[in-house]
Amino acid sequence: MANKDIDITVRTGTVHALCGENGAGKSTLMKILYGMQQPDEGTITVGGETVVFHNPADAIARGIGMVHQHFMLADNLTVLENVVLGAEKLYGIGAKARGKIKELSDAYGLNVRPDVLLEELGVADRQRVEILKVLYRGAKTLILDEPTAVLVPQEVDALFDNLRELKAEGLTVIFISHKLGEVLSVADEITVIRRGTTVGTVKPAGTTTKQLAELMVGSELPTPETEESTVTDVPLLKVDGLRLAQTDLDGVERTVLDDIAFTIHKGEVLGIAGVEGNGQSELVEAIMGIRALNSGTIALDGTDISHVPTRHRREAGVGYIPEDRHRHGLLLEAPLWENRILGHVTEKPNSRGQLLDIRAARGDTERIIEAYDVRTPGIDVTAASLSGGNQQKLIVGREMSHAPKLLIAAHPTRGVDVGAQAAIWDHIREARREGLAVLLISADLDELIGLSDTLRVMYRGRLVADADPATITPEELGSAMTGAATGHLEHTEDDAR
Amino acid sequence: MNKLTQRIDKERLLLGIAAPLLAIVAALVVTTLVILATGKNPFDAFSDMVTYGTASDSQVYILNKATTYYLAGVAVAIGFRMNLFNIGVDGQYRIAAFFAAVLGGALTTPGWISIPLIILCAMGTGAVWAGIAGVLKVTRGVSEVISTIMLNAIATAIIAYLLQPGKLAELQAGGTVVSTKPLHSDAYFFQINTGPAGELWGFIFIAVLVGVAYWFVLGRTRFGFDLRTVGQSESAAAASGVSVKKMIATSMLISGAIAGLIGMPTLLNDSHQFSNDFPTGIGFTGIAIALLGRNNPIGIALGALLWGFLERTTNHLEFQGYDKEILGVIQGVIVLCVVIAYEVVRRYGLKRQQQRVGAELAAQAAAPTEKQEVA
Numbered sequence: 001m002a003n004k005d006i007d008i009t010v011r012t013g014t015v016h017a018l019c020g021e022n023g024a025g026k027s028t029l030m031k032i033l034y035g036m037q038q039p040d041e042g043t044i045t046v047g048g049e050t051v052v053f054h055n056p057a058d059a060i061a062r063g064i065g066m067v068h069q070h071f072m073l074a075d076n077l078t079v080l081e082n083v084v085l086g087a088e089k090l091y092g093i094g095a096k097a098r099g100k101i102k103e104l105s106d107a108y109g110l111n112v113r114p115d116v117l118l119e120e121l122g123v124a125d126r127q128r129v130e131i132l133k134v135l136y137r138g139a140k141t142l143i144l145d146e147p148t149a150v151l152v153p154q155e156v157d158a159l160f161d162n163l164r165e166l167k168a169e170g171l172t173v174i175f176i177s178h179k180l181g182e183v184l185s186v187a188d189e190i191t192v193i194r195r196g197t198t199v200g201t202v203k204p205a206g207t208t209t210k211q212l213a214e215l216m217v218g219s220e221l222p223t224p225e226t227e228e229s230t231v232t233d234v235p236l237l238k239v240d241g242l243r244l245a246q247t248d249l250d251g252v253e254r255t256v257l258d259d260i261a262f263t264i265h266k267g268e269v270l271g272i273a274g275v276e277g278n279g280q281s282e283l284v285e286a287i288m289g290i291r292a293l294n295s296g297t298i299a300l301d302g303t304d305i306s307h308v309p310t311r312h313r314r315e316a317g318v319g320y321i322p323e324d325r326h327r328h329g330l331l332l333e334a335p336l337w338e339n340r341i342l343g344h345v346t347e348k349p350n351s352r353g354q355l356l357d358i359r360a361a362r363g364d365t366e367r368i369i370e371a372y373d374v375r376t377p378g379i380d381v382t383a384a385s386l387s388g389g390n391q392q393k394l395i396v397g398r399e400m401s402h403a404p405k406l407l408i409a410a411h412p413t414r415g416v417d418v419g420a421q422a423a424i425w426d427h428i429r430e431a432r433r434e435g436l437a438v439l440l441i442s443a444d445l446d447e448l449i450g451l452s453d454t455l456r457v458m459y460r461g462r463l464v465a466d467a468d469p470a471t472i473t474p475e476e477l478g479s480a481m482t483g484a485a486t487g488h489l490e491h492t493e494d495d496a497r
Numbered sequence: 498m499n500k501l502t503q504r505i506d507k508e509r510l511l512l513g514i515a516a517p518l519l520a521i522v523a524a525l526v527v528t529t530l531v532i533l534a535t536g537k538n539p540f541d542a543f544s545d546m547v548t549y550g551t552a553s554d555s556q557v558y559i560l561n562k563a564t565t566y567y568l569a570g571v572a573v574a575i576g577f578r579m580n581l582f583n584i585g586v587d588g589q590y591r592i593a594a595f596f597a598a599v600l601g602g603a604l605t606t607p608g609w610i611s612i613p614l615i616i617l618c619a620m621g622t623g624a625v626w627a628g629i630a631g632v633l634k635v636t637r638g639v640s641e642v643i644s645t646i647m648l649n650a651i652a653t654a655i656i657a658y659l660l661q662p663g664k665l666a667e668l669q670a671g672g673t674v675v676s677t678k679p680l681h682s683d684a685y686f687f688q689i690n691t692g693p694a695g696e697l698w699g700f701i702f703i704a705v706l707v708g709v710a711y712w713f714v715l716g717r718t719r720f721g722f723d724l725r726t727v728g729q730s731e732s733a734a735a736a737s738g739v740s741v742k743k744m745i746a747t748s749m750l751i752s753g754a755i756a757g758l759i760g761m762p763t764l765l766n767d768s769h770q771f772s773n774d775f776p777t778g779i780g781f782t783g784i785a786i787a788l789l790g791r792n793n794p795i796g797i798a799l800g801a802l803l804w805g806f807l808e809r810t811t812n813h814l815e816f817q818g819y820d821k822e823i824l825g826v827i828q829g830v831i832v833l834c835v836v837i838a839y840e841v842v843r844r845y846g847l848k849r850q851q852q853r854v855g856a857e858l859a860a861q862a863a864a865p866t867e868k869q870e871v872a
Contacts, residue, residue, distance in 0.1 A: 288736065290735050290736060309738070309740060310735070310736070310737075310738040310740075311737075311738030311739070311740075312738075313738075314737075314738045320736065322736055327730070327732045327733065328732050328733055328735075328736040329733065329736070330730075330733060331726060331729045331730055331733055332729075332730070333729060333847070334725075334729060338722075341722060342726060342733065342737050343736070343737035343738060344737075345719050345722050345723060345737070345738075346719060346738075351719050354718055354719050354720065355717055355718055355719070356716075356717055356718060356719060356721075356722055358717070375858050376854065376858075377853075377854055377857040377858070381850060381854055382847065382850060384847060384850075384851065385847070385850045385851040385853075385854040385855075386854065
């Protein structure tokens, strides 16, 4: 059961935030409200009238629209075309539609240009197009699913201005997030969900993030701060002059990574900040050996591994927590113990010689489940049946079990609940004390700043800025992430905060 | 907790059996309707099939047929486990059998030398033929479905060209059959005499060995794990350190080598020569059987036996005044139903397991809190 006894009342003309850990049942609730899933029990009432949504079209007819976390837009169409796509019956596809878009854009301050190709837009603009799409279809209530996950702090502020604008015009916004600071700053009311049940509704005035967190998990919010520095002067990973180009469908060669150079020492966590899509994934894949370099060198512990296959890099002690665990980290339809073997099939305890050692692998899977608190009824269930957080814990446990020298952690706590997040941070810190070098890539700036010993900012395939995590603020980092600042970022005390 | 895992496993087993069972029942229903539509009694037909199919000479016939079908099923299944659709098994086994027959006809060595040589030649030829598709896929990204279909046609043409008197074949004494030079009787594979029921082909033991090897290599070795990984998720396989391209090429070669064996029971145990009436289309039968057997070594064996049974018994039905097309109907319906039933059952199983795991965890989580509240 994903949800039970959910009680939530959203008043017209307000921003209502829905808070809860991952796996608490927020998404299920939203799917029910948007007609993508049917409730077994209970009712939904819109404007005093009890309604049943069989599909999203029913929900839209009632003025409920959803902005998904992953945008559903076509890159090769213009904004206008994207908005009218599938809603051609409303205002046609010509001047009338353009007029309507203009009108909506002006009314809510969305600042959307109808004739720009979507591929030219950044993440924040795309999000506004998504919002416009929903408004265009006549939505009076907007559901936004974790809208800030992909934005830098400045963009988040702009989004919140848009939301206030919508609210001022009498629209209702349901805002899903697990970032407590944001929720407090934008919402009029906050409903907290825990284990599929609503545990309370609070007003942001007079509520602190700490109280909210306690409502959410029933315990204190962990912080990712590291204690004393463990950085040594022994270089472990040396990347120099790395360049990677990619030929796109039109045959144009595009440089995805250019002149990347950095060194990670034993016991050091190097954090890379950046808006997603600026080359972080490519950098990780280049270091893992999944992509071939155009030029440059990668040296692990003094050995050149620039052209060594992925398996040998892994055997040499590179642990990998991939950014997309479903695509790169797991075999979803395979049992947990096979997933424990994945990526380390040549290593003990998974195999002896050319043969798998199934008994040992199974035993070790049990150990990982115990040590990393993977919540599962057994090791024979498929990976797909675990929640995201538990899948991630399994991956972290697996990678840590082979005593890596270098850990590449791409968004290690994405989609993981607060408790598991703290546990993963602890594991990383502990290994770091024993000399593990970590390349950390994260969209969570608090995590980056709290965990890293050194920070670099990546923008359009280059490392454009560096910063000292001890003094830098998320806002300052954010401005470098949008390309506005380069070089060494200094924290300015008189920064208006 | 242990109990739950066991329950899930039992359920998985039930679900695994449910799909083929469902398909066969559906096929029976459809066949009944078809026979009824032709104005005959379907139950007489079924009872005739059972009586005739279980006669001892039928049993031997079915086992012999199943030997060939089993090898075809395994050859296809190797590709399936990799997410490769090797439609070219058909061309691979025919061209392999042809060249093996040519070689066998030329050999005058004792059996213990010629038999392994013939088998190796067949496996090699099959591997080369499949390897062409593998290389094309790896280097040029050509879909193996397209290239193997084309290679089937090319194989047909090559065989037709070479199977002429004066090329690699000769006109047989009767003057109606063109075939390769018959094998020396030393190169015949052993058979088991079962008395009046006929001869059981010794190649069935090779088929069993292939099945055991298939199970062992896929389930128990590092190579097999890598292969299955690529089949389940290419992206995860690449990230885990498997060279996907190398794997594709290798598994095409293996699939082709096993495909090369398909013609061997017929060649070494039965016809002893490759003529223009050498059985064709078994590669496609293999696809159906691999689907039916869920790529599982035992499942494929059951599928192969079922196919042999259907063929044997529907042949006999013809003499009872039924239409022989009934065979095609049953086989077609089974394959269709199997494909649909597997997907339905697979999705249902995944969803059901997710729900069960969720329920179990919720129960675990709820238990201690309740206790606390009581205390």
